[in-house]
Amino acid sequence: MTIHIGAAPGDIAETVLMPGDPYRAKWAAETFLQDIRLVNEVRGMLGYTGLWNGHPVTIQGSGMGMPSLSIYANELIRDYGAQTLIRIGSCGGMQDKVKVRDIILAMTASTVNSPSSGIFRELNFAPCADWSLLQAAAQAASKRSSAVHIGGIYSSDVFYDERPDLNEQMVRHGILGVEMEAAELYTLAARHGRRALAVLTVSDHLATGEALPADQRERSFGDMVEIALEAAFS
Numbered sequence: 683m684t685i686h687i688g689a690a691p692g693d694i695a696e697t698v699l700m701p702g703d704p705y706r707a708k709w710a711a712e713t714f715l716q717d718i719r720l721v722n723e724v725r726g727m728l729g730y731t732g733l734w735n736g737h738p739v740t741i742q743g744s745g746m747g748m749p750s751l752s753i754y755a756n757e758l759i760r761d762y763g764a765q766t767l768i769r770i771g772s773c774g775g776m777q778d779k780v781k782v783r784d785i786i787l788a789m790t791a792s793t794v795n796s797p798s799s800g801i802f803r804e805l806n807f808a809p810c811a812d813w814s815l816l817q818a819a820a821q822a823a824s825k826r827s828s829a830v831h832i833g834g835i836y837s838s839d840v841f842y843d844e845r846p847d848l849n850e851q852m853v854r855h856g857i858l859g860v861e862m863e864a865a866e867l868y869t870l871a872a873r874h875g876r877r878a879l880a881v882l883t884v885s886d887h888l889a890t891g892e893a894l895p896a897d898q899r900e901r902s903f904g905d906m907v908e909i910a911l912e913a914a915f916s
């Protein structure tokens with residue numbers, strides 16, 4: 683048991699999927715895992731452990747934004763020994779070729795700032811995905827109908843953005859989408875020698891304003907969870 687996770691030692695699997703939304707953790711566990719049990723409900727940040735094809739998996743909500751994810755990822759890594767951490771979440775599309783419902787595998791994550799920025803001082807650390815996970819996810823994604831993009835994303839601290847010029851620079855430099863957690867997950871995994879990846883579903887588009895209606899989310903989010911699980915165990 684840690685400050686923010688009520689699970690007993692051994693209740694958390696070495697492989698952890700991390701959606702931002704705790705209710706998506708519940709949905710993913712109920713939909714894709716067998717023999718699930720609730721292992722955390724501190725602050726309503728639900729976490730479940732179960733089996734996928736016989737492999738133990740935990741699906742733990744991270745909350746929104748890098749400070750929240752940092753709390754859960756730190757405790758999962760340092761106190762529960764999580765080895766493979768895969769963010770499953772939504773993002774805003776930034777390129778014309780990236781459409782709502784598409785999947786993005788985040789090779790790198792650019793930031794203005796992250797909870798880890800302080801320790802790097804003048805250094806611009808480049809948070810990147812674990813190659814073995816990225817490669818396996820690309821393979822898993824190629825078997826599915828959703829269109830998949832692999833490249834850089836932007837981990838922002840703000841959803842309600844007041845700096846359109848920053849988004850313009852990201853778009854200009856080929857960044858595929860924007861979300862709010864991956865860069866810190868990649869940085870923590872690097873620091874502790876663990877594997878991390880973000881598999882994202884494009885839920886809205888910054889340029890077109892198109893957004894995935896709530897009732898159509900499940901199918902695309904399902905592909906994302908399956909890609910993450912297959913990548914973790916291939």
Ligand code: HPA
Nearest residue numbers: 772773774841860861862
């Ligand atoms: N901005 C930041 N995070 C997001 C977005 C967005 O447009 N869409 C989904 N997550």
